[in-house]
Amino acid sequence: MAEEAKVVAADEEKKLPASTVAEDGHGGPENHVLLVSFSAQGHINPMLLLGKRLASKGIRITLATTEIACQRMLKSLSNEESGESIAGIGLLFFSDGLSLDYDRKANLDLFMESLGKYGPINLSNLIKDHYRDDSKRLLCIVTNPFVPWAADVAAEHGIPCALHWIQPCMLYAVYYRFFNKLNEFPTLDDLERIIDLPGLPSMSLKDLPTFILPTSPFGTFPKLFSDLFQNLQKFKWVLGNSFDHLEKDIMDSMNDLCPIKPIGPLVPPSLLGQDKELDGTVDMWKSDDSCIEWLDQQIPTSVIYVSFGSIVTLPAAQMGAIAHALTETKRPFLWVVKPPEFPTPDGAGQLPTSFLEETKDQGKVVAWSPQTRVLSHPSVGCFLTHCGWNSTLEAICSGIPLIAYPQWTDQPTNAKLIVDVFKNGVRINGKDPTAEEVKRCIEEVMEGPRAEELRKNAEGLKRAALEAVGEGGSSDGNIESLVKEMMVPDHELVK
Numbered sequence: 001m002a003e004e005a006k007v008v009a010a011d012e013e014k015k016l017p018a019s020t021v022a023e024d025g026h027g028g029p030e031n032h033v034l035l036v037s038f039s040a041q042g043h044i045n046p047m048l049l050l051g052k053r054l055a056s057k058g059i060r061i062t063l064a065t066t067e068i069a070c071q072r073m074l075k076s077l078s079n080e081e082s083g084e085s086i087a088g089i090g091l092l093f094f095s096d097g098l099s100l101d102y103d104r105k106a107n108l109d110l111f112m113e114s115l116g117k118y119g120p121i122n123l124s125n126l127i128k129d130h131y132r133d134d135s136k137r138l139l140c141i142v143t144n145p146f147v148p149w150a151a152d153v154a155a156e157h158g159i160p161c162a163l164h165w166i167q168p169c170m171l172y173a174v175y176y177r178f179f180n181k182l183n184e185f186p187t188l189d190d191l192e193r194i195i196d197l198p199g200l201p202s203m204s205l206k207d208l209p210t211f212i213l214p215t216s217p218f219g220t221f222p223k224l225f226s227d228l229f230q231n232l233q234k235f236k237w238v239l240g241n242s243f244d245h246l247e248k249d250i251m252d253s254m255n256d257l258c259p260i261k262p263i264g265p266l267v268p269p270s271l272l273g274q275d276k277e278l279d280g281t282v283d284m285w286k287s288d289d290s291c292i293e294w295l296d297q298q299i300p301t302s303v304i305y306v307s308f309g310s311i312v313t314l315p316a317a318q319m320g321a322i323a324h325a326l327t328e329t330k331r332p333f334l335w336v337v338k339p340p341e342f343p344t345p346d347g348a349g350q351l352p353t354s355f356l357e358e359t360k361d362q363g364k365v366v367a368w369s370p371q372t373r374v375l376s377h378p379s380v381g382c383f384l385t386h387c388g389w390n391s392t393l394e395a396i397c398s399g400i401p402l403i404a405y406p407q408w409t410d411q412p413t414n415a416k417l418i419v420d421v422f423k424n425g426v427r428i429n430g431k432d433p434t435a436e437e438v439k440r441c442i443e444e445v446m447e448g449p450r451a452e453e454l455r456k457n458a459e460g461l462k463r464a465a466l467e468a469v470g471e472g473g474s475s476d477g478n479i480e481s482l483v484k485e486m487m488v489p490d491h492e493l494v495k
C-alpha cells in the first residue's frame with residue numbers, strides 16, 4: 001500500500017528559492033523559448049543540450065521543471081552556479097503536488113497522477129508570472145513526452161508547442177502505430193506474434209517497450225502515451241533525439257503520418273570534439289572523478305564499463321550474476337552502483353558480500369561516474385548498459401561497442417536497435433540471466449570472432465554522429481530550419 005502522499009496542492013505550494021530568469025542566447029527579448037522537462041536526469045539533460053543548441057542560434061532559453069529536480073540539481077551544482085541557471089540557461093521550478101521526501105519511484109502511478117493534476121496549474125501560473133507582458137512573449141514552448149499536458153498550457157497562452165521526443169524514433173513509430181491501432185500487436189492470447197511495421201526491423205514480444213506489453217503493470221504510462229499519440233496535432237513540431245544515418249528508414253516511415261525532425265544526437269558536444277562551451281548538462285549526483293585516474297592506469301580498450309543509469313535498481317540476483325561474471329572474466333572493470341534512494345529490504349541494488357574485497361585489484365566501483373568522460377577514455381573497451389537512450393547515444397558518439405542488458409520502458413527496443421540495426425553490440429539473453437550468459441557476452445564483445453566487426457560499426461556510427469551535428473550536417477540543418485520557422489508568426493505562415 002503506497003504511503004499516504006503528502007499532496008501539496010497548487011495553491012499551497014511552497015515557494016522555491018527566488019529564481020531569476022537568467023537567459024542564454026543573443027537574440028532580442030522576443031526570441032525566447034521555454035523548455036519544460038520531466039524531473040529525471042535522462043530527460044533534463046537532453047533538454048538542456050537542445051537548449052544550448054538553440055541558444056547557439058540566437059534563441060534565449062529558460063528551463064522549467066519540477067521542484068524535486070531542483071532539489072537534486074542543487075545538490076550537485078558547482079559553486080559558481082546558484083540554482084538560478086545551469087550552463088547559462090535560466091531555471092524555473094514548479095511543484096508536482098507532492099512533498100520532496102515522497103518516494104516517487106515506489107508510487108509511480110500516484111506520482112504521475114499528481115504531476116498531471118498540479119503540473120498544468122503551476123506551469124500556467126509560472127508563465128503568467130514571468131511572461132505576462134509582450135516584451136517577454138515566448139516564441140515557443142518545448143515539452144517532453146512525460147509532461148505532454150504542457151501543450152494544453154501552451155495553447156491556453158496562445159504559444160506554439162514542440163514535442164521533444166527523447167527516445168529513438170523507433171519508439172515514436174511503435175507507440176504511434178500501437179495507440180492509433182494501425183497495426184496488429186501481441187495480445188495475451190497471441191504472445192508469439194511477430195510485429196512487422198513499415199521501415200522497422202521485425203520484432204517479437206521481448207523487443208517491445210514495456211508500456212505496451214499485454215502484461216504491462218504500468219497503469220499510468222500507457223494512458224499518458226495513448227493520449228499523447230492520439231493528439232499529436234497539438235504540436236507544431238516533433239523533434240527527435242536521433243540522426244538521419246541512425247534511423248533513416250524509421251523516420252521516413254512516419255513522414256505521411258506525423259513527421260519527426262531529427263536534431264540529435266544531443267550529447268555534450270565536447271564528446272564529439274566540439275566546443276565545450278555548448279556542453280550543458282547537470283548531474284543530479286556527485287561524480288566520483290577518481291575513476292578517471294584509475295582508468296589512466298589501465299591498458300587501452302581493456303576495461304568493461306558497467307552502468308544502469310539513474311533510475312534502474314537491479315534485483316539482488318542480477319547484481320550477483322554480473323558480479324560473478326566480472327570476477328570470472330578477470331578483466332578490469334568500472335562499475336557504477338548507484339545507491340537506492342530509499343531502503344531496499346530485498347537486497348536490490350546491493351553488491352554481494354566480499355565482492356569489493358575479492359576484486360579490489362581488478363576493478364573499481366563508484367556511486368556515480370562522469371560517464372561521458374569515462375566513455376571517451378581510451379582504456380574503455382566496452383559498455384555493459386541498461387540501454388537508456390542517453391547512454392546509448394553517448395556510447396555511439398564515443399565509438400564504444402555495447403553489451404545490452406535492458407530493464408524496462410524503451411530499453412528492450414533500444415537493445416533491438418543495437419543488435420539488429422546499429423550492429424554495434426550484443427544482448428544478454430533472458431530476464432534473469434546467469435553469470436555464464438553475462439560472461440559469454442563480455443567475451444564475445446571483447447575478443448570473440450565478431451569483436452572487430454562490432455568495434456568497426458561503433459566507430460562508423462561515431463563518424464556519422466559527428467557529421468550530423470557538425471556545421472551543415474543533417475541535424476544542424478534541422479535546428480537552423482526550426483529556428484527560422486519559430487520566428488515566423490502563425491498568421492504569416494503560408495497555409
Ligand SMILES: O=c1ccn([C@@H]2O[C@H](COP(=O)(O)OP(=O)(O)O)[C@@H](O)[C@H]2O)c(=O)[nH]1
Nearest residue numbers: 042309310311336368369371388389390391
Ligand atoms: O554514473 C553515471 C550514470 C549515468 N550518467 C548519465 O545519466 C544519464 C542516464 O540517462 P539514460 O537515458 O542512459 O538512462 P536513465 O538514467 O534515464 O535510465 C546519461 O546522460 C549518463 O551519461 C552519469 O553521468 N553517470
Ligand SMILES: O=C(/C=C/c1ccccc1)O[C@@H]1O[C@H](CO)[C@@H](O)[C@H](O)[C@H]1O
Nearest residue numbers: 040042105166167311387388389390411
Ligand atoms: O528517466 C526515466 C524515467 C524516470 C521516471 C519515471 C517515472 C517515475 C520516476 C522516474 O526514463 C528514462 O528516460 C530515458 C529517455 O526517455 C530512457 O531512454 C531511459 O531508458 C529511461 O530509463
